[in-house]
Amino acid sequence: MTLAAAAVCVVANAVVYAAPAPGGDDVTCRPDAAHPRPVVLVHGDGAGVQATWPLLRDSLRRDGFCVFAPEYGRHTAAETTNLLDFAGGSDIRTSAIDVGTYLHRVRSSTGARQIDVVAHSMGALTVRQFLRFDGGWIGGDPPTSVVRTLVSVAGPNHGTTFNGNQGLRDRASRLGLPADDAIALGVGPSYTQQMVGSSLLTELNAGGDTLPGIRYVALATHDDAVVTPPASGFLAAVRGAAVQNVWVQDGCPGRVVSHSQMTTDSRSRWMIRQALDTGAVSISAGPCAADATATPTRAGR
Template sequence: MRSSGVFLAVLVLYAMLGFGGPAANAAPVLDGSVAPPGANDWRCRPSAAHPDPVVLIHGTWGNQDNWNRLAPALKAQGYCVYALNYGKDATSLLGRMPGIYGTGDIGRSAVQLANFVGRVRAATSAAHVDLVAHSQGGVVARQYLRFAGGADAADPRRDVVRRLVTLGATNHGSTSVLLGYPLDTASAAGPVAGAVSSVLGISAVQQITGSKFLTRLNAGGDTVPGVDYTVIATRMDDTTTPPESTFLRAGPEAAVDNIWVQTACAGAAVTHVGFPRSPIAIQLVLRALDPSYRGRVCGHR
């Protein structure tokens, strides 16, 4: 594949996504400048029922507004809920757009997450947190666990994170980073990578199947000791491809529950982009965070 062809494709995508300028009568832009309803109450004190604050981690090109439905649902159940914007990087075309986050280097984003979690723990006096992540957010979370202080492989009792719940995470990369435009492993390096990075951001390149970043992240296993993982996938995912590549394999002293949305609710029409606002996904997240939760998963509209 010639790099010029890829560059043209990403420019077309750029135009399709509507970032060339404001459209007439456009709806208000959710730019991530305001926390989601119920989130980032720095006076919140965790309850005995839910002692671990929940930190929400958006995906590529997203921001904390992605959690405008899940955050209040968690708050209503009595959780202390927090959301952040991460990965702002003006070196790409999309990264320069207002409200567009998650384009920067994933390793640096994991450090931003670590700092945010530290702030949450200081404010709440909580020893541990739970993480809920969409798309790239799952990889940021796993990078934090493995390399940025979120877990202690030598002594899991010192882990900061108890649970990680992911929605369509690019855990093993994607062959379709460009929303349907296929890329192979070779695209993660060389001129093709440069073309993709200059428009979509370096994080898009890092999420291509076989990238150097993912090879390092997944070396030695998918999990870290002491953390419970719930990995939620949809068969309709056209961004994390193939969809089953999101699933994790449990290593020593870790628990993994891999869930198809369509197994939980037959015929569920949940897309990759729609994950954070899906009523079904929200119910599955609530169950993952609290096994005693008995809310109805299916039948929502």
């Protein structure tokens, strides 16, 4: 496979400003006592809101949650990268600012002091970048954060080899080929920023994966062929942060759930709902039977 062909095959996701998906946000929704915090769903790269969140978004809304979902990381006329216009393809640092602006807007419009976030794949890095570097978290005693609970769903929190694709990129670079430039041109810089050892991940994880005052639930699947190794999705707690790392197979050994199915699988969605309700997941209950339809939507990395 040529470098250009590999770049076309790569899936990524980003934006120069985050905007509601068409027809997606109910700006009149106000949180109630049962669900006091709005929920924002942040997609990853390669698939936007409509490909990632329909099942979870609709089920949460039926249960009374105020749910919002930005579309971000797309190509704009001002950019010279992500020419294929992949969702989430933009530089993660830029996307973090855009998503952060969106979170502030949701908080202002709903009157909520804090927000809960569910982030799939690269979306977890985008939100964590905002919290650490772009004003989403303010230290103190107690610390102040825009986000109360962050549910990372198959996030590449410690990097991914993309099931061997990083090795191909590294070999091309050693041969003097402009691998990173070619990939960024086609699908955006966020793809290589997710790779193990990237400068973005080194900066993001320096000093700890998490921040005090925030509840983190990190969900992963043993069947992930996008975030490799799958345990890269797990987080370590710093003092003052609550962290729970959960395999979707915990309590249901042998359950098969792919990377993209983590946003559609009934057990994964049940775990996400638990995390939003209580900030933690119990593995002793919830659905174990195989879903009637196992066909995943096209969800990104």
